[in-house]
């Protein structure tokens with residue numbers, strides 16, 4: 001095969017590998033999307049940190065449709081993005097196996113610009129290469145290992161107790177003394193409180209009746225920054241004088257940093273006072289980061305903020321979908337309840353040891369994350385070397401989009417993919433699916449995978465097991481089924497309202 005020029009700079013073919021031009025001509029297509037229309041902006045305006053992940057920004061249905069139309073690999077353009085999409089487990093595996101020592105998801109030039117403007121450290125999302133690795137290595141301990149994350153069990157239980165109280169309050173306040181409307185927004189408060197109590201070692205009061213003013217400012221700064229992140233990236237720089245987005249983006253970051261810094265500085269002073277008094281310093285994640293001396297104070301500010309951004313919306317959306325399905329499937333719910341009740345009789349508080357004896361609960365969460373991978377599409381930008389994927393040769397600086405949602409809904413991996421079947425994940429079950437290891441990787445894989453996985457799992461397991469101990473969840477009569485949609489993260493397209501019936 002001879003080398004032929006490709007019709008754009010993104011792919012180039014080399015001897016022995018397929019001509020990348022066939023990406024656009026043999027049913028593997030280039031999909032062009034117009035830039036900047038109001039409707040496009042509406043559906044693609046981002047909510048979360050994972051704006052940096054969902055590089056092709058295609059909607060779920062579009063990603064499934066494109067897979068059917070173009071096969072497992074195709075190019076797409078959206079605004080400034082020129083992306084190679086891969087939509088089989090094997091191709092995802094090929095990209096990941098060539099990601100190198102310092103994988104990059106995608107560029108975040110607007111975050112970098114903000115940090116340059118304010119003279120701040122870059123942090124885990126903006127830094128690349130060995131610098132990213134240095135920060136990531138400092139963050140990994142006390143987060144990634146189950147044994148270490150287990151130290152957060154008491155504080156997570158404290159926050160789950162507040163969640164239970166809030167559920168009871170809202171239930172009793174409702175007309176039928178059962179229904180909680182828009183469960184996801186309540187679970188969002190739980191997610192925010194849970195992760196900040198570990199990271200900042202401070203209870204923010206998100207689940208209180210009257211949320212403190214500073215906490216409200218924190219929550220809205222997080223929301224504003226994330227909602228504006230993609231918008232800012234999308235519009236050309238010259239529009240910044242005319243459109244309000246950049247100014248609001250900067251303001252949101254300023255507010256976010258201000259509250260985070262205040263929380264951290266308070267802790268630094270407490271630790272300093274304890275040391276002065278000759279007391280033993282004990283704490284959680286912030287104390288660990290400060291005492292490990294691996295990061296500058298500026299890097300600690302940025303790192304905790306970025307961990308918070310990764311942790312607030314992810315666990316809450318996953319828990320919402322889990323409860324939604326349990327409410328619709330009495331058999332699955334009973335089985336889960338029976339497992340929890342047999343491991344922890346008399347509503348005993350579950351410990352991490354108890355969790356090791358709850359395989360069905362883990363299967364329920366795995367199945368939720370298969371059907372609703374909260375990060376439905378991830379990205380990898382090849383930086384250091386050229387790569388070969390599906391026998392095509394791709395040059396450096398190729399942006400890949402890993403279409404996780406399409407893959408985990410592919411029936412060749414998971415028969416009847418639209419059915420919620422936790423049994424697929426159980427070792428001895430006849431329904432256990434024989435799937436490719438990369439067909440459902442909701443936390444990512446490799447050195448760049450989710451740093452908060454263990455904490456997220458603990459939060460979800462404790463919250464789910466205790467909710468089940470106290471309540472049976474049901475749907476209201478005639479409640480419509482709810483489809484997911486992407487707002488970068490995968491979220492319910494409508495509010496989820498569920499009934500919470502107290503158990504004896």
Ligand code: HEM
Nearest residue numbers: 307310311314315375442443444445448449450451452456
């Ligand atoms: C259900 C819960 C969660 C899911 C499904 C999830 C999923 C993911 C995924 C898919 C990635 C990208 C991995 C990759 O590129 O290979 C990621 C990255 C990340 N997540 Fe999570 N996440 C969850 C919870 C959390 C929590 C609770 C935290 C905070 C403690 C967190 C913090 C982060 C951070 C900081 C990154 C970036 C890591 C890096 O770039 O080195 N996540 N997460």
